[in-house]
Amino acid sequence: MPRSKIELRHVRYIIAAAERGSFRRAAQDLGVEQSAISRRIRDVEDEIGAQLFRRHPAGVDLTDIGRQFLHQASPGAHQIGSALARARTGAAKGRYLTVGVFGPLTMGFLPELFGAFRCDRPGTRLRFSEASTPDLIAAVRRGQLDIGVVAEASPGQGYAITHLWEEPVYLAMPEGDPLADQKAIRWCELRGRLFVVTDLVTGDFAKAYLERQLQVPRNALHVEQLSVTRESLMQIVAHGGGVTIAGSAHVRSGLSGVTFRPIEDAMLRYGAVHSRGTLHRDLEHLLTLSKSFSEKDQARFVRQRLIRHELRREVRADRYRGARGRTPDRLQ
Incomplete structure (x- = not known):
């Protein structure tokens, strides 16, 4: 025919x-x-x-x-x-993006980012999971995750990384703690203090981070890892059960009974890890949105207690001047 x-x-x-x-x-x-x-x-x-x-x-x-x-x-x-x-x-x-996150979804500008994506792509669902930075990178490389929001990751084979924001590391302590009167804390002032962290992936990261920063023998490191949520951990701090380190998300929440102070020269870098090469449209749009959020005006970042990636050198200079008698306003 x-x-x-x-x-x-x-x-x-x-x-x-x-x-x-x-x-x-x-x-x-x-x-x-x-x-x-x-x-x-x-x-x-x-x-x-x-x-x-x-x-x-x-x-x-x-x-x-x-x-x-x-x-x-x-x-x-x-x-x-x-x-x-x-x-x-x-x-x-059936269309969805798999998103892995190191830490809570309240970090940085993530709530705004994912809210904007849902408005732009109502037909695409977001499926979230939480894991350590190495595990998230491995999942992206295996194709099990579309994107992973990670901390302190370096470029490597099999994946690309888009820098999102940086933020200071804070000491969380009870309101009556002697260090609460200071505008900033030095690592040497924290040796010998009891730190409490969770047994979640963020707690594992915090424990390893403290080991590197405090520079004391392992038997002299006082870190207690507890089987509690992040919210319960802050209540333990408020009641005098120890101190811990925290990010900007906790500081913005203004927890009762807890005082936050920045730790000098302590900064965490966050980025989005994804596969190299051609990306499908939904993932490409999410990355485009994340870049637009990371390029917003600096005043907005200051309100969020975050730091834009390209301003890291300026902040380091501010901190150096702050150590000589002036603490940068953006870190107060």
Whole structure:
């Protein structure tokens, strides 16, 4: 049999013209040019060798051949249209991005970022998981995660990293602690203090971080790892059960009974790890949004107690001057 050039859109145009009685009104309903309607219908008429419509000043009417054609073609066209609609709905429901996060979703500008993405891509679901930075990078490299928000990650093989923001590390202590009167804390003042951390992945990171920064023998390090949530940990600090380190998300929450002070020369860098090469559209849009958030004006970052990546050198200089008698306002 000769191969036909007739496509589904030809049938859709014929149905629309027959229902509306006009090529012009059919074009308006379908959002196409009237010439497209006329051309596609003429294609069908040329292929079958007969007219489907009678043209007149008021519009168009189906011929006998046109009615016969539409009677046989309409059910198939409607069935294909319904199948396409159901398939689109199913695809939209099944579309999601897998997002791994080191730490709580309240970090940095993540709540605003994911809220903006949901508004822009309502058909794409976000599936979250929490893990350590090495585990998130490994999951991205294996293709198990689309993106991972990590701390203190360096570029490596099999993945790319987009820097998002940096933030100071704070000491969280009870309101009556002697160090609460200071504007900033030095690491040497924390040796011998009891630190409490969770047994979550952030607690593992905090314990290793304290070991590096305090520079004391392992047997002289006082870190107690507790099976509690982050919220419960802060209550333990408030009640005098020890001190801990915290990020800007905790400082912004203004927890009762807890005082936060920045630790000099303590800064954490956060970034988004993702695969290299061509990215699918949803992931590309999420990364585009993350870049736009990370490039917002510095005043907004100061309000969030965050630091833009490109301003790190300036902040280091501020901290050096602060150590000589002036603490930078952005870290207070």
